[in-house]
Amino acid sequence: MVFLKLAIKSLQNRAFATTLTVISIALSVALLLTVERAKRAAEEGFTQTISKTDLIVGARSGPLQLILYTVFNMGNATHNISYETYEKVRMNPAIDWTIPYSLGDGHRGFRVVGTNQDFFKYYHYRGDRKVTLAEGQEFNDLWDVVVGAEVARKLGYKLGDRVVVTHGVTKGEGILQHDDRPFKISGILEATGTPLDRAVYMSLQGMEALHIDWQDGSAPSPDKIVPHNKLSKETLPVQTITAFFVGAKSRIETLKLQREINTYKEEPLLAIIPGATLSELWNGLSYVEGVLRMISWMVVAVGFMAMLIALTTTLNERRREMAILRAVGAKSTQIVGLLVFESALLTAVGVLSGVVVSVGLVAALKPWIETEFGLYLVGPWFTRSELLYLAITLVGGTVIGLIPALRAQKLALKDGLSVRT
Amino acid sequence: MSSSSELITLRDLSYTYSGQTSPTLHVPEFRVNKGEELFLYGPSGTGKTTLLEILAGVLRPTRGSVEILGRDLVKMSDAERDAFRAEHMGYVFQSFNLIPYLSVQENIELPLHLSASRKARLGTVDTEMVIRALCGNLGIADLLEKKVTELSVGQQQRVAVARALLGKPDLLLADEPTSALDADHREKFLKLMFELSELYGTTVIFVSHDRSIEKLFSRSLSLESINKVV
Amino acid sequence: MLKVLLLSLMALAHTEHGAHVHGTGKVSLAFDGKKGKLEFHAPTEAIYGFEHSAKSKKDKQKKEEGLGKLDAMAEMVVFDPALKCEVKKEIFEVIEQKNHSDVEAEYAINCEAPVAGSTVTFNFQKTYPRLKKVQVEVLADQVQKSLEVKKNGESLELK
Structure with a gap:
């Protein structure tokens, strides 16, 4: 697991940029989840305003x-x-x-x-x-x-x-x-x-x-x-x-x-039939839902951009590091792996923090939201689609990591063991 | 065919960087015997580093064959060459040999993590003990837990040698590792390096433009004598 | 927040019921536990291609063919196979009016497990491609839902 150690230590070494990247991913994931949760609560509050009435x-x-x-x-x-x-x-x-x-x-x-x-x-x-x-x-x-x-x-x-x-x-x-x-x-x-x-x-x-x-x-x-x-x-x-x-x-x-x-x-x-009319009306509102979701995804995209920028700007400084790894026998594919792994790690930590922020926020604000907005935050913590979004974010972050990684591989092949500019 | 005492045989080797028309390197023939301490000198820009990178298997020659330990690097895949390097070679750069966010010990251990066969070369003995002994010989045993950034340039170069020689590789490639050291340290450094390489039976190829240290080597060659580019 | 949503709903108010709209059908499903009823309502145009009374031999044949497919409701309204539901046509009727005519059919449904909590899938267009839109309303014990079905495979979770 030398690459896990390398990735963690290298990220630690760039603690400031790492923290900012994690925060930007965490916030975007938290927003995505919170919007979904608010949507669920609104739907629940909306369609459950009346029950047992035929x-x-x-x-x-x-x-x-x-x-x-x-x-x-x-x-x-x-x-x-x-x-x-x-x-x-x-x-x-x-x-x-x-x-x-x-x-x-x-x-x-x-x-x-x-x-x-x-x-x-x-x-x-x-x-x-x-x-x-x-x-x-x-x-x-x-x-x-x-x-x-x-x-x-x-x-x-x-x-x-x-x-x-x-x-x-x-x-x-x-x-x-x-x-x-x-x-x-x-x-x-x-x-x-x-x-x-x-x-x-x-x-x-x-x-x-x-x-x-x-x-x-x-x-x-x-x-x-x-x-x-x-x-x-x-x-x-x-x-x-x-x-x-x-x-x-x-x-x-x-x-x-x-x-x-x-x-x-x-x-x-x-x-x-009240429930049928309410669900029909709710479906009519699905465009609001769509707009909210689109905004959340755009925020996630911005989070990824921040990560991409953070990873790419450090690439040049890290060319020496890549040459050392090559000299001790690392394959160029291992260099790609290392960088992709770093972004996957960043994304994973970001997603996890985002989940914690969102869950914490919902738990903390629940009573206030219920009395103030009549939004009932009931149901499971995560729905299947929310878990799917988290998975998409994880995969997305990893794939984004491929961009600087492939660039690093190209540089590593060009550089060999000496950094040529 | 190479005899058993031969470690390296280059034949009709030529290397042209992509985007260039004339080759940087053209070596009709070049041999290195096992256990040699070879000094290759020449002004900068004559292809010293290129030759080292070809020997290390990082660069693939445009033409010709590179036989090391009886195996032709040119015929290997990229991954096989990387694995070959990890198992059989150590490499020391002019400077910045170490990964800044790893400790001294972690830097030294790196090749063991990248190559199982390199690790197997240590035998069954405890890795920690081998590293301690090696570093004791190089006078850096008390630096193992230190951060790389706390080390002087001379100390860093010795750590690099420790890493390159860990697991008794067949070949040590050194690219002007002493150019950042003053004359006094330079000689001390080389003596320590030779002491260990002789102990481990490691062949040394050392390139430099500074001929003042030439006398410490068993053989000295000008790069121009083997590189026949016109 | 709900207020904002509702206000935009007021502006949206578009769905009115009961009107005869070409290509638009209506399905009402009601369940008391394992037993249920299905009411199907659609313009005849979507069922057999025209709305005038069938006089020619060809029209009569088309009408018979279209109405015959009403028996295959279980292929259009698909229940979870685990429930082992049986859909049986009870009555059907063609209501011919001046300008248009409609088909109405009623089905009895018997399942081996309660339908509430399961998922129903709709494939109206497989049988009646001209049926572009079906307004589905479901009452399953305490669950009340509706869905506008526009294509095959759309489903409704009765939760």
Whole structure:
């Protein structure tokens, strides 16, 4: 193993250049891995925002729009569906459970969702995780609201705080405020790392109560305002909802159920399989993934260039060394081997350090990334494609090493035992 | 055919560097006997180093034959010549003989790692002991653990000789190894070198432009007397 | 980060369902454990070459031939051989409308092991080269996935 020793000692001898080269390869590998990992986390966070729900049903529009306003708190429904339709559809024997969702109002930039207790019972995300309360209780009273973890954190809410709901989702203070309706925080949700954290939940009746005296979307004149102490959960009829989630009794039945809902005669409805729509959307995003990956590979290429430069610039100084090795009997192919081995060693150490940096970074920043970005860093440390990338990098670095090595061989043959310039 | 006392026979040898039209070297015939201490002199640029490199098997002559120990180097493959050199020869340069990032001992051991047959020449004795004894003879035993860069030029040249003679090679090729030494050290250096080469039965071919040391050798030749380039 | 992705998605919103698009088919797969169902939907043009009602002898022959290949669904939707899945055609129907006509077929699938967690490979173009694009939707227990199949050999991991 004299060449291992020679390579290591020679690299040590050029410690500064060696370190810089290793760092540049390590950083590029770390970037490559971290981008891949972020991509995986984003995909996981994205496609696992909702689970165990077989269908999401809303008024007929695009599936994208439907999933965005129900699951991601983004955009608005153009139409609502009547409560009557909801009641009829949910009677379908193929249906196991439903969660009604009524959207529209906002609270200081956060979405307000009207739903019922089934939300706590059946809403799942990331496999079999359920919505649970960190503090307090569900919205049992008409004026009770439950806030998502991020809402509570950002706005500094505690149990019992009174809140005001704005009409329509707007940033900051709403223009039209339902400030005559004294809502009270009855519960705060456990953080989920999903858009659930960024919404305020109340009963369907509470949502109706907001608008009981409104007409055509405008605030009532003072004489028509219904005093809030005259409203109660029992007496308020629910007119419309925006969408509902469906859990079917069987997957096979779901296909038929979906078709039945999509062809529902009395009202135009759209039923989508959320996971299928999400994965379709994710595939539509694959170009972002491609761009990110391309950037990472370019950084890797820059790392290799740094190595190539570092190895080539030292070649001239090392011609003497090559002549000595030739004199003691080294074959010119062994000289090539030595240099290729050096770059393979550099790359290997670089790749290894890159892996350590990436793994360390992910491990250290995991909690922060989860709460701040809702990116869940789950799954294996390395996927097969990531391992393949590492292998490609290793082979690439070694092949790059061939360039200075073959040049060195040429010089060694030309020089013989004396360095000719 | 070469007799048993002959180590080297060159016949009709010619070497032309690529890109040049006239040969640097043309040797119709040249013989060296086993155990000789041959001094080859001539001004620089007359092909001394070229001849040494051909003998070492690093350069392949354009024409002719190079017979060493009864084997023709010209007929060998590159790899075979490299292996032959590793097994049978030692080489000492004018200067910068040592790899700077290896210790003195590691430098001396190099040929053993590159050639198993060279190592076999040491016999069954402990390598460490052989190196210690060899270096003791050369007066550099206390330098073994040192870094090469801490050595004086004279010490470096003696380390180079130790490396070249380790494993009792048949042939020692020396390319002006004393030119960087002062007259006093030069003679001491040569005496040490001969002492060992005679002990090991190693033939020495020494090229130089400095004829002041000529008298210490068993035979002295001007390169011009064997190189017939016009 | 998710927000940025989603915003660019809003801009991307391109896939709308239900429309009759030439060369585009749809496959829905649903599984409860080892048992499943496959629904296949495609314009007749992709199945037998035209969308008018077959009157000539040649057209009738072409239609029969094209529809006959529907039996070979197991070659178009390929399950992991270890699951030993059996794909059986239950019903099929040609729906002729004014300007176009579609084929709909339903299959029952019976496997010896649960399909969720395995990988399904699609080779639609081997049987129907005119079927340029197939929107595949899968519901396998808790796994929901979709894929736009554009060439033979594309696969979907049901994880």
